[in-house]
Amino acid sequence: MIAIVNYGSGNIQAIGNIFKRSNIDFFVAEAPEQLEQATKLILPGVGAFDKTMQQLIDSGLKEKLDDLVLHRKVPVLGICVGMQILGKDSEEGQLNGLGWIDGHVKKIDVSKFTHKPHVPHMGWNSVKPLHQHPLMEGIDLNQGFYFLHTYFFSCNKKENILCTTEYGNEFASGVYSNNVYGMQFHPEKSHSNGIQLLENFAKL
Amino acid sequence: MKERAYQVCTNCVMDTTDSKIIFDEKGVCDHCNDYYKNILPNWHSDQRGRDELEKIVKKIKKEGQGKDFDCIMGMSGGIDSSYLTYWAKELGLRPLVFHVDAGWNSQQAVNNIEVLVDKLGLDLYTEVIDWEEMKDLQLAFFKAGVPHIDTPQDHAFFATMYKFAHKHNIKYILTGANYSTECIRNPIEWMYYQSDLTQLKDIHRKFGKKPLKNFPMTSILKHKVYLRYIKGIRVVTPLNYVPYNKEEAMQLLVDKFGWQRYPQKHFESRFTKFYEGYWLPKKFGYDTRKVQYSSLILTNQMTRENAVKNLASPAYNEETIAQDFEYISTKLGISTKELQSYFDAPNKSYRDYKTQESVYKVGARIMRALGLVRGGKR
Amino acid sequence: MLRPRIIPCLLVHKKGLVKTINFKNPKYVGDPINAVKIFNEKEVDELIVLDMDATVDGREPDFTMIKNLAAECRMPLCYGGGVKSVDHAKKIINLGAEKVAISSAAIENPSLVAAIAEAVGKQSVIAVLDVKKKGLFGKYEVFIHNGTKATGKDPREFAIELERQGVGEIVINSIDQDGVMKGFDLKLTELIREAVNVPITTLGGAGSLADLKHIIDKFGIIGVAAGSLFVFKGIYKAVLINYPKREEINTMLK
Numbered sequence: 001m002i003a004i005v006n007y008g009s010g011n012i013q014a015i016g017n018i019f020k021r022s023n024i025d026f027f028v029a030e031a032p033e034q035l036e037q038a039t040k041l042i043l044p045g046v047g048a049f050d051k052t053m054q055q056l057i058d059s060g061l062k063e064k065l066d067d068l069v070l071h072r073k074v075p076v077l078g079i080c081v082g083m084q085i086l087g088k089d090s091e092e093g094q095l096n097g098l099g100w101i102d103g104h105v106k107k108i109d110v111s112k113f114t115h116k117p118h119v120p121h122m123g124w125n126s127v128k129p130l131h132q133h134p135l136m137e138g139i140d141l142n143q144g145f146y147f148l149h150t151y152f153f154s155c156n157k158k159e160n161i162l163c164t165t166e167y168g169n170e171f172a173s174g175v176y177s178n179n180v181y182g183m184q185f186h187p188e189k190s191h192s193n194g195i196q197l198l199e200n201f202a203k204l
Numbered sequence: 205m206k207e208r209a210y211q212v213c214t215n216c217v218m219d220t221t222d223s224k225i226i227f228d229e230k231g232v233c234d235h236c237n238d239y240y241k242n243i244l245p246n247w248h249s250d251q252r253g254r255d256e257l258e259k260i261v262k263k264i265k266k267e268g269q270g271k272d273f274d275c276i277m278g279m280s281g282g283i284d285s286s287y288l289t290y291w292a293k294e295l296g297l298r299p300l301v302f303h304v305d306a307g308w309n310s311q312q313a314v315n316n317i318e319v320l321v322d323k324l325g326l327d328l329y330t331e332v333i334d335w336e337e338m339k340d341l342q343l344a345f346f347k348a349g350v351p352h353i354d355t356p357q358d359h360a361f362f363a364t365m366y367k368f369a370h371k372h373n374i375k376y377i378l379t380g381a382n383y384s385t386e387c388i389r390n391p392i393e394w395m396y397y398q399s400d401l402t403q404l405k406d407i408h409r410k411f412g413k414k415p416l417k418n419f420p421m422t423s424i425l426k427h428k429v430y431l432r433y434i435k436g437i438r439v440v441t442p443l444n445y446v447p448y449n450k451e452e453a454m455q456l457l458v459d460k461f462g463w464q465r466y467p468q469k470h471f472e473s474r475f476t477k478f479y480e481g482y483w484l485p486k487k488f489g490y491d492t493r494k495v496q497y498s499s500l501i502l503t504n505q506m507t508r509e510n511a512v513k514n515l516a517s518p519a520y521n522e523e524t525i526a527q528d529f530e531y532i533s534t535k536l537g538i539s540t541k542e543l544q545s546y547f548d549a550p551n552k553s554y555r556d557y558k559t560q561e562s563v564y565k566v567g568a569r570i571m572r573a574l575g576l577v578r579g580g581k582r
Numbered sequence: 583m584l585r586p587r588i589i590p591c592l593l594v595h596k597k598g599l600v601k602t603i604n605f606k607n608p609k610y611v612g613d614p615i616n617a618v619k620i621f622n623e624k625e626v627d628e629l630i631v632l633d634m635d636a637t638v639d640g641r642e643p644d645f646t647m648i649k650n651l652a653a654e655c656r657m658p659l660c661y662g663g664g665v666k667s668v669d670h671a672k673k674i675i676n677l678g679a680e681k682v683a684i685s686s687a688a689i690e691n692p693s694l695v696a697a698i699a700e701a702v703g704k705q706s707v708i709a710v711l712d713v714k715k716k717g718l719f720g721k722y723e724v725f726i727h728n729g730t731k732a733t734g735k736d737p738r739e740f741a742i743e744l745e746r747q748g749v750g751e752i753v754i755n756s757i758d759q760d761g762v763m764k765g766f767d768l769k770l771t772e773l774i775r776e777a778v779n780v781p782i783t784t785l786g787g788a789g790s791l792a793d794l795k796h797i798i799d800k801f802g803i804i805g806v807a808a809g810s811l812f813v814f815k816g817i818y819k820a821v822l823i824n825y826p827k828r829e830e831i832n833t834m835l836k
Contacts, residue, residue, distance in 0.1 A: 013678035017653060021527055046675070047703035081703075110779075115802055118779040120705040120750060123803070124627055125584045143828075146628070146658055147584075148680065148705045167584055189658045189680060191625045305821055307613040311623035314823050318815065321822075328820035335598055335613040474616070534650050535615050 002026040002202060003038035005065070007055040010044025010082060014188035018195055024202045032064035040075045040202070041068065044188075045082030049105060049151070050093030052081050062098070069100060075179045076100075077201050083175065083182030084153055092151050100180045103155040103172075113168055119150040121167045127174065127185075129163040134204060135174075135181065136163065138196045145185035145193055147173070153184060216498035217511045221489050222391045224582065235388045239502050247383050249447045257445035261295045264376045264440070273300040275376040275440070276369045278361060279320070279328075280304075281313030282472045284380030284443065286320055286463060287453045291442050292378060293324045299378060303330045304364050306338055306357045306473070307535075312464040313472035319461045331364045334418040341404075341419065342475075343536055344411035346543070349552035351394055351488045354479050356419075358398035363422035369437050382443035385450050388499045392582060394490040396554035397564055399424045406558035424563055450505055467521075478528050481520040487547055493519055585835060586798045589807040590621055590825065591630040591785055594647070594663070600634075601810050603761035605712070605729035608634075611813055611821050614647065619654045621812075624825045628658040630683070630753070630785075630807060632710070636664025637686050638727050643670055645677060652678030660708055666691075671698040675706060683708040683753065686726035688744065689733050695747040705750040713737045713770060714757040722770060729757045737770070738777045745778045752782045753807065759787030761810050766797055775801055783807050791826055795834045 002019065004012050006028050019026040029035050043065075045052055056062040068074040078086045087097045090105035097105070110118040126144035129136045144165070152171040155161050162174035162181070175182045181201070187194035212219035213233035219225070226234040248256065268274020277292060277299040279285045292299045303317055321328045338356055345353040369377050396403065401423035408416060432438070457463035471477040485491040493515060500506035520528070533543045554561075592614065593600050599617055600608035611617070614631070621629055631651060636643055643664045652659055661674050662683025671682040682702065687694050688709050699707045716723045716732070724735040741752055754774050756767040764787060771784040783805025788794060794806045815822040826834070 011678055023523055116775060116779055117781040117803060122781045123584050123587045191656050305612055307616050311620045314620055317822060318824050327818060328816050329818050330820040330822060332610055332612045332821050
């Protein structure tokens, strides 16, 4: 069963509703012990990097997640700030990230923007996969997904980039490494594309 | 009372879930026989029908000269009213297209009204029913335990239509009623007369909490007698005078207007979808598909074999029914547990509450004797 | 490429949806839940729902309604009306909305924006500015309490202040153009666009898709919001939920 990790951040309701309507079994986990039965994990996230990491540490979830993801290779999908914490650290905060994917989170560089607005990157934007991947099957790439963020994930290795999006510069809107996946956009708020992606993840 | 043995018509698929059904010695039911005897001989959708229709249309146009509209038309977004809209324009009429929003429109319904109105260059009026009153009245019907819980929507539609025609002094109402897909009607036991104001008021009095201040109301005497004979408002059913093959009609609308199909008749309303697909068959054993398929069988648009095959699976989508149940509960402002309790409560019938049924019986007899109506509910 | 956002804006009054003209004479439009469900099925970019009574009546946001509406949205939902505290904002976000809008609270307590931004994230805090032209020279002024109370604040200056406080987005709502369906207030939109770097959304006056296109052509990446346009049809203002189809939007964006 898919576990949506509740560490006080992210639109758990919306993700749950999608799984419910797609008849995909899931449960919401708050405590580390609850994660024992998880066959897949979702890390939602809205808000600040440090706050999110602190919540994970305080709740004892971080340790459990490290074990499940790094040792037991449970597939995990991080969304928005839940994707950013997959990296080593962030310009937004002081704390270290989970470090599951080799990269750093940086602020979107608006210095060369000739247009307004600047940040946050807000609205529907297209995605460009670097190569075929089951997670992106059936996605209308041009329609894309809904983005709402000020920081972005900068991968150290190109092979960790699943798809890119253009906003001023081209940045990694989707990242992956073995069983770890991260999406900068909000699939739970991206209509049919989002539903498709979450269903694809459930099928992996 | 002795339980009747199950029997299904050999010609259509109506069966003893219609407790008043009568079979002849060949096992053919009275719905079929009534159709063959009374409806079919007088139903002309060929040139005869077209000529007859043109006569009526000419009259409508003449009487409508100088007015903004020459007739009024109810539009739900469903196949019948959509095809009717197309035909009204083809015939050169100038209808006021009218939609009653009872709070349950599906996206397809709204889309279909929009594409037709836009592409045919027609004007639209809507009457939005006060949702708080509608909600309360619908809940009252659930609590009453009767099968005809879609009465509030239907009643509101008719009341508003007549009120509107009356207000704008329009003498002709076009409806999408048709023999092609409705020559067999739902038994009264399944769907009691929605226009019976006595019944509506009694159920509201017993189970409703909010006074009906804005809710539009009409009565059978008012609209079939007063408005018809005294104010001279006539109802015209154009789809009975032209060839109407449901599948072809839908394809035409899809191709010409970007019309969106529905999975089943009446699914333009989310409530009606739930009501006919789940509540009525599961709680009462009344499956309206039998009525619809039987009509299509009689008009050669469906084989009895196909009908039987379809009826073998449930009328609702098993994968989405839980969500539908939840949506209905949420919209009605109750818990799924409460809605379930109404489902589990004993089944009642219209006879458990006050009615004006005698008026209908007398009226129907008179109308049939005068040849003013063929077939109809029983 | 990032696309401009086309946003239906719904007004709630006494539990039902209404449309106003110049913030007056609410006309009943129907049940909020079904309207939101239809917009969701039409795959709108995002949705704004504003409760016009909450502040004036002195009550809290209707959390049950917010929960029911959020459950129907597979796109971002912004809710506003009666939001006065960080707790309100957190609760609304937890019920499934993406964004929280504050209006009079931002005027009465400017640091609230920063406080809410701290709690739920900057990008989730929206400020709605209801603006009316006043006086002989038609100077713009921010109003609150459904356009009944003048604040003496200049929208441009206030927008700059809000950006400083950490607001994620500013919605400029023209009271003069509200419900009139004759086009947006371009001058007002320009005024705010030029003043701040955060995303802005313009609301009030849209009467046709051409009005939306006009704004998009002029401002590029912007939110264009409309009430009447997506809820009425035709010269008799028949209530009919509508939204441009994907192909129509793509044509508009060319």
